[in-house]
Amino acid sequence: MTPLAPGALLAQSQPGDTATATLFTATIKTQMNLLVVANVTGTAATFRLHHDVNGTTFDSTNALYYGKSVAANDSMTVNFSDAGIELAAGDSLGIQSGTASALTFSAYGVVAPQR
Helix, strand or coil, rough: CCCCCCEEEEEECCCCCCEEEEEEEEEEEEEHHHHHEEECCCCCCEEEEEEEEECCCCCCHHHEEEEEEEECCCEEEEEEECEEEEEEECCCCEECCCCCEEEEEEEEEEEEECC
């Protein structure tokens, strides 16, 4: 099976605090293929990534990554495998940075064609 292309930039955020925030909410069926987490500081920082079906309640029950560390001045690519993560309308991806303003999150994917 051929890996999917990253697709278009669907969302980008650099949280200014350590609260969990919504990165992206699908309004129609969307396939999330890639997430790039860039640490723009000189100190390692951790993050959390959540996928909540039909909502924005981000907690340990819908965590995809929890306390994952990104080295100082480095980045991490999360490739959602060949199939991607399919988000239905109303599904959301949530992010949390362990250090305010340390991480930039960029999500790439493909929105389903309108019929």
